[in-house]
Amino acid sequence: MKKIFSMAAIALFTMTSCSDDDSSSTNPDSNLVLPKKMVTIIDGETVTTDYTYNGNKLVSAVSTDGELQEYTYSGDKITECETSYNGALEQRDVYTYDGDNLTMFKMYLYDEEGAIDFISKNEYTYNADGTISIIMYHNYSNGGNEEYIIYDQGVITFNNGNLVSYMGDSDDEVYTFDDKNSVTKNIASNYYMALAFIEGGVNNILTDTYSINDVVDYMATSVYTYNSNNYPVTEVMTYGEETETYQYFYE
Numbered sequence: 001m002k003k004i005f006s007m008a009a010i011a012l013f014t015m016t017s018c019s020d021d022d023s024s025s026t027n028p029d030s031n032l033v034l035p036k037k038m039v040t041i042i043d044g045e046t047v048t049t050d051y052t053y054n055g056n057k058l059v060s061a062v063s064t065d066g067e068l069q070e071y072t073y074s075g076d077k078i079t080e081c082e083t084s085y086n087g088a089l090e091q092r093d094v095y096t097y098d099g100d101n102l103t104m105f106k107m108y109l110y111d112e113e114g115a116i117d118f119i120s121k122n123e124y125t126y127n128a129d130g131t132i133s134i135i136m137y138h139n140y141s142n143g144g145n146e147e148y149i150i151y152d153q154g155v156i157t158f159n160n161g162n163l164v165s166y167m168g169d170s171d172d173e174v175y176t177f178d179d180k181n182s183v184t185k186n187i188a189s190n191y192y193m194a195l196a197f198i199e200g201g202v203n204n205i206l207t208d209t210y211s212i213n214d215v216v217d218y219m220a221t222s223v224y225t226y227n228s229n230n231y232p233v234t235e236v237m238t239y240g241e242e243t244e245t246y247q248y249f250y251e
Contacts, residue, residue, distance in 0.1 A: 032056055032186045033231055037249040053251075057188040078189035089114060095192060101126055105196040121148060124195065132156040132195070134166070162201030163194045172211045177203040180230040183248050204232055 034056060038049045049063040057076070061069040065085075072080040083091040089110050096104040104123055111117040119139040124132050133155055137148035154168030166173045184190045185202045194200030199208070210218040220239035224232040227250075235246040 033181070033229060034186055034251045035183050035248050036251045038183075039247040039249075041245040055188070056186055073188070076188050078192055088112070093196065095189075095196065102192050102195050119148070120151070122196065127155075130158070132158075134198075136168075156195070156198065158201070160202070161191075162203050163199060164201075166198050170213055172214070173198065174209045174211075175199070175205050176207045177201060178206055178224065180204055180224070180226055180232070183232055185231075204235075 034051075034053055036051055038051075040047045040049070047063050047065045049061050049067075051061050052059045057073055057078075058071050060071065061067075067083065067085050069081055069083045071078060077095070077097060079095050081093040082089060083093075091110070092108040094106045094108070095102060096106075102124055104121065106122075107120045108116050109118040121137040121139070123135045123137075125134075126132055133153070135153040136151045138151040139148045152168040152171050154166055154171070156163060157165045157167075162175070162177045164175055164177070180203060182190075182200070182202055182204050184193070184200065190200065190202075199205070204222065204224055206222055208218075208220040209216060218239060220237055222235050222237045225234045227233050231250060232246075232248055234248070237244045237246070
């Protein structure tokens with residue numbers, strides 16, 4: 001339940017410099033709309049994040065709170081993202097493919113000494129009806145010992161380019177969307193990042209309802225204003241008594 005474009009906060013889209021196997025990756029459409037900056041206001045704290053691109057591939061996200069995210073690609077597919085805070089590695093995301101299908105996603109979290117503290121792993125299977133089965137594993141062992149337990153497993157459903165639901169053995173998450181352009185719509189590998197974090201699509205999330213054993217545990221609602229091209233320029237997300245505000249600026 002993280003915002004797909006809260007890259008300053010994530011765990012997303014999250015120190016080496018990005019490498020790129022496609023040296024000719026100029027922007028395929030000079031009119032492509034890409035977010036250049038995001039201003040986040042949470043609990044009275046304002047953080048500004050600036051994004052840089054190679055074509056429509058997100059290369060880095062630099063935030064005023066000391067967070068840096070750097071992205072690696074193979075062709076047009078994201079393969080890795082590393083997140084550091086004030087120079088210390090905090091998170092590494094690794095994407096594995098079979099052809100055009102994302103088959104595995106791993107998230108490594110690091111402690112203050114730089115050792116692996118936690119690993120999560122998602123494995124994906126593609127079904128004939130267009131849904132995607134997922135098994136989610138957690139590893140709570142320190143030291144990088146990759147022995148996992150199954151956290152949950154279920155089925156992901158996309159509709160019109162949006163991830164509308166995850167229905168699991170114990171956890172469910174259901175989203176509704178507007179009909180406008182999402183902030184991340186034109187970023188390379190947007191679809192794969194939506195699969196990895198079980199959130200996102202080509203439109204903007206209006207409601208996010210998360211349930212445990214059929215009991216609603218969390219519900220968030222978002223209200224947007226849009227520019228003349230129907231991309232969000234502001235978002236106010238509310239969950240319970242908490243409110244987060246986002247401002248988006250484009251190239």
